[in-house]
Amino acid sequence: MPAVNTHDVIIVGGGSAGAVLANRLSEDASRKVLLIEAGPAYTSVDFPDVIANANRVGGDAAHDWGYRTQDHLGLGHDVRALRGKVLGGGSAVNAAVAMRARASDFARWTARGVKGWTFEDVLPVFKSLENTPTGDDDWHGRTGPFPIRQRTMEENTPSMQAFVLAAEAAGLARVSDFNGSEQNGVSPYPLNVVDGRRINTGMAYLTDDVRRRPNLTVMGHAEADSIVFSGSRAIGIKLIGGETLTGGKIILSAGTYGSPSILMRSGIGPSSHLRELDIPVVVDAPIGNRLKEHPFYYNVYALKPEAISMTPAAGAIVWTNSSEAGPDELDLHVSGTHIFDPDQSPTGGAIVLACSVTLPRSNGSIRLASRDPRAMPLIRFNFFQDPSDLRRMMEAVKLSRRIGRTAPFSNMIEMEMFPGKNVDEDASLEKAIIEQVDGYSHPTSSVPMGSAEDPTAVVDENGAVRGAENLHVVDASIMPDIVSAPTNVTTIMMAEMISRRI
Numbered sequence: 001m002p003a004v005n006t007h008d009v010i011i012v013g014g015g016s017a018g019a020v021l022a023n024r025l026s027e028d029a030s031r032k033v034l035l036i037e038a039g040p041a042y043t044s045v046d047f048p049d050v051i052a053n054a055n056r057v058g059g060d061a062a063h064d065w066g067y068r069t070q071d072h073l074g075l076g077h078d079v080r081a082l083r084g085k086v087l088g089g090g091s092a093v094n095a096a097v098a099m100r101a102r103a104s105d106f107a108r109w110t111a112r113g114v115k116g117w118t119f120e121d122v123l124p125v126f127k128s129l130e131n132t133p134t135g136d137d138d139w140h141g142r143t144g145p146f147p148i149r150q151r152t153m154e155e156n157t158p159s160m161q162a163f164v165l166a167a168e169a170a171g172l173a174r175v176s177d178f179n180g181s182e183q184n185g186v187s188p189y190p191l192n193v194v195d196g197r198r199i200n201t202g203m204a205y206l207t208d209d210v211r212r213r214p215n216l217t218v219m220g221h222a223e224a225d226s227i228v229f230s231g232s233r234a235i236g237i238k239l240i241g242g243e244t245l246t247g248g249k250i251i252l253s254a255g256t257y258g259s260p261s262i263l264m265r266s267g268i269g270p271s272s273h274l275r276e277l278d279i280p281v282v283v284d285a286p287i288g289n290r291l292k293e294h295p296f297y298y299n300v301y302a303l304k305p306e307a308i309s310m311t312p313a314a315g316a317i318v319w320t321n322s323s324e325a326g327p328d329e330l331d332l333h334v335s336g337t338h339i340f341d342p343d344q345s346p347t348g349g350a351i352v353l354a355c356s357v358t359l360p361r362s363n364g365s366i367r368l369a370s371r372d373p374r375a376m377p378l379i380r381f382n383f384f385q386d387p388s389d390l391r392r393m394m395e396a397v398k399l400s401r402r403i404g405r406t407a408p409f410s411n412m413i414e415m416e417m418f419p420g421k422n423v424d425e426d427a428s429l430e431k432a433i434i435e436q437v438d439g440y441s442h443p444t445s446s447v448p449m450g451s452a453e454d455p456t457a458v459v460d461e462n463g464a465v466r467g468a469e470n471l472h473v474v475d476a477s478i479m480p481d482i483v484s485a486p487t488n489v490t491t492i493m494m495a496e497m498i499s500r501r502i
């Protein structure tokens with residue numbers, strides 16, 4: 001007997017992408033949509049302070065998956081792999097920095113043979129998803145669901161203002177709007193923060209009105225184990241616990257770690273790896289081979305007692321190019337935040353200038369540790385595997401320290417805490433960076449999009465899994481390559497774009 005479809009579409013994961021899809025796909029009242037989310041599915045007014053308060057970044061143990069990487073072999077230590085476990089996903093626990101990927105990022109996707117994702121294609125979607133009162137009409141939308149607000153200098157702490165001024169004194173241009181025509185320089189952040197509240201996609205896209213739609217069901221605390229197939233046709237989702245939900249179309253939006261894990265548990269992945277775990281192969285697919293993450297190094301300063309104010313936490317950023325960047329690429333960030341435990345500072349206040357290489361060449365990987373859906377996957381970022389990434393990180397940290405020594409910032413600083421004044425030679429700085437490098441929490445490209453001719457691609461330009469039917473992946477995992485911006489707004493844009501195409 002053919003399976004009875006209780007839903008036309010099942011979306012797995014209610015994060016940055018999944019919440020957008022649940023809204024857009026249920027706009028058609030004749031389409032029955034089910035969204036399942038492993039974490040709690042709070043209504044917009046019920047999000048607890050740890051999730052809604054923009055100054056609390058990274059969530060807590062109850063709203064995170066607790067993942068770490070297996071990078072000790074290359075780095076001498078593992079790296080945290082944070083990801084939200086709550087409606088809104090990463091957008092519910094992130095720093096709320098709302099910067100779009102640049103035209104050159106999409107040009108790199110196009111150069112890989114990906115069609116339909118040029119900057120001309122995506123700019124109207126970036127505009128339509130946002131509502132922002134400032135900036136130029138050529139670049140901005142006024143009426144979209146996602147609020148983006150340009151932080152002003154006056155709203156920032158005195159030390160953050162001094163960071164911006166010192167960066168200018170050190171030779172960087174002052175950017176008025178990172179989501180406008182020019183990005184190379186320094187500016188306070190644009191943020192999806194309104195009145196101190198981080199507006200995650202669960203709040204912005206799954207409003208009470210949307211959740212009242214009779215054709216939309218949002219299920220919290222529902223964790224997918226695997227996809228149910230009839231041959232290579234996806235027909236349902238098996239939940240941990242055994243219940244099976246049937247659907248006409250299955251969309252995975254479980255994020256860069258979740259979506260490849262569900263696919264591999266379901267028999268879609270590198271066949272040799274699946275066989276090692278006795279998982280019957282449905283589609284031999286190159287999943288998990290092109291994982292990317294931005295390496296992140298914290299140049300930390302203790303603030304003078306008269307300048308210890310630490311809220312708002314985020315801040316301002318330098319976005320610029322290294323000496324190895326390609327034409328029109330901006331591959332370095334120095335991100336100013338107060339995301340640091342004040343008790344760890346001798347003065348009770350600190351500012352972090354976090355340095356990143358945002359177009360890393362090193363390739364990470366993700367594999368299953370076991371068939372058990374509760375087991376943490378084996379994640380490797382392989383930071384600095386490509387020597388260019390370490391060379392460029394050295395440039396970023398040297399730039400950050402140069403800003404640190406420049407007035408008016410230098411006047412607000414009691415001391416440099418990390419790497420500290422004893423770390424001066426290149427060799428000791430390299431060692432400190434390798435020992436302390438962390439992730440920026442922007443993982444992408446574990447289920448990459450690409451053309452039919454690309455043997456390393458898994459999904460097509462609309463997120464459809466090649467070799468399977470009725471199965472899509474729509475989240476940061478399908479980016480053909482990591483982008484040089486923080487990844488949230490670009491992920492939301494991709495979900496908006498694909499919701500119009502499927």
Ligand SMILES: Cc1cc2nc3c(=O)[nH]c(=O)nc-3n(C[C@H](O)[C@H](O)[C@H](O)COP(=O)(O)OP(=O)(O)OC[C@H]3O[C@@H](n4cnc5c(N)ncnc54)[C@H](O)[C@@H]3O)c2cc1C
Binds near residue numbers: 015476
């Ligand atoms: C601490 C932190 C800070 C960050 N800061 C910024 C920032 O300031 N600016 C920025 O642009 N980006 C930032 N990012 C990155 C950004 O938030 C992510 O790129 C984005 O949220 C990814 O969206 P996604 O839809 O791919 O996945 P997610 O938003 O992670 O969504 C995946 C969802 O699927 C659920 N899920 C996973 N597995 C299952 C399963 N088996 N069954 C059911 N549900 C499942 C998860 O619980 C989650 O809700 C940050 C991320 C983190 C974690």
